[in-house]
Structures are given as structure tokens and as C-alpha cells.
Amino acid sequence: xxxxxxxxxxLIKTRGQQVTLRCSPKSGHDTVSxxxxxxxxxxxxxxxxxxxxxxxxxxxxxxFSGHQFPNYSSELNVNALLLGDSALYLCASSLVGHxxxxxxxxxxxxxxxxx
Amino acid sequence: xxxxTQTQPGMFVQEKEAVTLDCTYDTSDxxxxxxxxxxxxSGEMIFLIYQGSxxxxxATEGRYSLNFQKARKSANLVISASQLGDSAMYFCxxxxxxxxxxxxxxxxxxxxxVKP
Numbered sequence: 001x002x003x004x005x006x007x008x009x010x011l012i013k014t015r016g017q018q019v020t021l022r023c024s025p026k027s028g029h030d031t032v033s034x035x036x037x038x039x040x041x042x043x044x045x046x047x048x049x050x051x052x053x054x055x056x057x058x059x060x061x062x063x064f065s066g067h068q069f070p071n072y073s074s075e076l077n078v079n080a081l082l083l084g085d086s087a088l089y090l091c092a093s094s095l096v097g098h099x100x101x102x103x104x105x106x107x108x109x110x111x112x113x114x115x
Numbered sequence: 116x117x118x119x120t121q122t123q124p125g126m127f128v129q130e131k132e133a134v135t136l137d138c139t140y141d142t143s144d145x146x147x148x149x150x151x152x153x154x155x156x157s158g159e160m161i162f163l164i165y166q167g168s169x170x171x172x173x174a175t176e177g178r179y180s181l182n183f184q185k186a187r188k189s190a191n192l193v194i195s196a197s198q199l200g201d202s203a204m205y206f207c208x209x210x211x212x213x214x215x216x217x218x219x220x221x222x223x224x225x226x227x228x229v230k231p
Binding site: 031033035040041042043044045048055056058088090092094096103104105106107108109111 | 119150152157158159160161162165206208217218219220221222223224
């Protein structure tokens, strides 16, 4: 049973550049959520995609955008990178409404460093 | 808005002993879900245990149990018979509903170190 996979695992960008991170959800899951985890902090919710639409969004600027494809995989795009965007970006999948607990299944994350 | 507070930045426990990791929460939602996750150094967050706000009994999953005190708004994680592999970061999280944890709010975590 394939778990959540993310790519790339590590990447380095410079200020002002754009980045795209990719996520394939756990087999059978239809919902993808993205989180940003700064060093020494807990994850912060960016947004959630379900049925190819953004359903919920956290307190992140419009520089952060995403997409979900018909096969449920997802992309996170960040434009005009700032030094403060350096973080571990976690993708989490779930099966909304079909689980007793609705817990999230996470990938190992993409570590972004902005120089 | 929902908030999670984890007041223990780091905890130490001797192998085979039990340890309690503290978590308090704040929410105005009448219904909510509480979760605990483990994050090893690899970075992947691993789901451990869930407690629904209307559940009458404390949740248990193997060596993990959740001490849920609704009136005090606390959801402490108890790990029994600690193992060296339990050394990791532990995060408490809350979501507005129990069927969609997508928009979860996490605490800043507790680093647990298990000593041999």
C-alpha cells in the first residue's frame, strides 16, 4: 500500500524565485492538505484540496497556490520566494467523511531553503 | 480560532517506564477532534491516537493512551513501557471536525528522549 510521496525531498532557491512541490496521496485517499513547518515549530495549515478545488485555506498570502489533478495528486506553488519561506513543506492525505477519525497521513516532506 | 499549547519543549524518560506529554487546547467549536502525531528525525508525521470531543471514554491504541479532560481542555498523551524507538518529536493537534482533519492546528511539539 503506497503511502504519501513527495518530491523533491530537498531543494535550494534564491529570493524572488518560484518553486513547485509535488505530492501523491496515499492509495485510496481523495483529499490533500499542505502544511508549512518552520524549524522548531509545529506544522501550519496552508490549504486543502478536494475534488480539484481549494476547499479550505490558512493564513498564507496569495503567493502560495496549489492544484489538484484528477488522479488526486497535488502541487504547491510558491512565487516570489522570501527568506522566511524556508521550511519543511508537508503534504497530508485523508479520506474525507469516510474515516472514523479522519486522521492525516503525511509524507516525509520537501525541505526548501531560500538563500 | 483553535489553539494548542504544549508546555514541555523536552522530556526524558527511562526505557520501559511510562511518560505523559501535556497538551491543552482552546476552541469555540462545539465538536472537534484531538490528535497526537509522532515525528521522527526523518520528518514524516505519524498518526498515533485520536479523541473525539463527544467520546465518553479515553482513547487507547496499544501503548498509547489519551487522558482527555474536557472541562480542563486537556488531552495528554501517555506512553507506557517506553522504547528507544519512541525518541522523537510529538505533536498534539486539533481539528474542527472529526471527519476532516485537514485543517488541523498543531502545537509546537515536545521532544521525547528515551534513555537506555
